[in-house]
Amino acid sequence: MRSQGQVRFIRISSRSQKIAAGVAVCVLGAWCASVGALALSQVSTGTAQAALAGREAKVARAEHSVEQYRENIDTVASDLARRQKFIEQMVDAHISDLPESTEAAQPEAADETGAKVKKISALMPEAGALARIEAAQIAMVDRLTRYADTRSRAASDAIRSLGLNPNAIRTSARTAEGGPLVKLVTSGDGSVDPRFRRMGQSLARMGALENGLASIPQVSPAHVAYVSSSYGYRSDPFTGSAAFHAGLDFPGPMGSPIYAAAKGRVTFVGQKSGYGNCVEVSHGNGLMTRYGHLSGFRAHVGQKVDAGALIAAMGSTGRSTGSHLHFEVRVNDRPVNPRPFLEAAQTAQSNLQNNNQPQKERS
Known part of the structure; x- marks a missing residue:
């Protein structure tokens, strides 16, 4: 350090330098802390204001709802x-x-x-x-x-x-609907x-x-003890040759009651080749049941029947060797085996009724 023609030397020790640096760092840290605290305070204030605004909105909505009432x-x-x-x-x-x-x-x-x-x-x-x-x-x-x-x-x-x-x-189920328009207005x-x-x-x-x-067949069409001829291939009773049997045969006394296997509408009453006197009941969804070899009719075309309704009497008309009912189930005019159909339908109905009973009745 030059002063008035003289040169002087000033020495700063390492310890003094460290102290000075420490002081500077502390000052800088204090400044950063104060700035951070200020920023945090502003964020907290903004969050509190947002929460307050949300509460005010809820109160406003509640007040609006009450005001509407x-x-x-x-x-x-x-x-x-x-x-x-x-x-x-x-x-x-x-x-x-x-x-x-x-x-x-x-x-x-x-x-x-x-x-x-x-x-x-x-x-x-x-x-x-x-x-x-x-x-x-x-x-x-x-x-x-x-x-x-x-x-x-x-x-x-x-x-x-x-x-x-x-x-x-x-x-x-919605193929045929109609009626006057009756709106169900609730406000x-x-x-x-x-x-x-x-x-x-x-x-x-x-x-x-x-x-x-x-509407699915679920009731036995005749109250008999057994089936005399099952669905499928069999020996024809007239020719003895192999033939296809499209239904079930229920043997019984002449005039025994014949019942509808499911609810539906009677679509045919009359004679069909091979079946003799015949009744057909349509159940919707492509399902139809056919009752053959009857001795009498107890239903007419267009009549709506419930499952178990009396529709005919057992007989031996048409291609028959004795008094019995020939019963068919057809889906889209294609014969299917009625036996498993009836058994499965009865089980399904039983399960459905159990599911629909109140809990305390089943307990």
């Missing part, structure tokens, strides 16, 4: 009455009696509905009763939807066990609540599948 309490009551009528119509049309045991609603939906009822009851006690009625209706709709879906699955499984396609049966603005629409669709699907199952 307050301003339109008469409309809400009218909507609830329409909804109740809708539920009663669906139950009467598809179930007759309310199920005693069905699955509970989804917890999320129940929590949401319960929270709404609490808010409305707390902020506007006079609307609390309506809110509780609405919640009960929604819970019932959910239960009925689940109940119908359970029965639909059982019917589908039963139909599938018979080798038939449940979707084809359900589709064919004052003319819209249908999607939960109610879903319930209606589930009940309609259940009805179509169960009606289709009921």
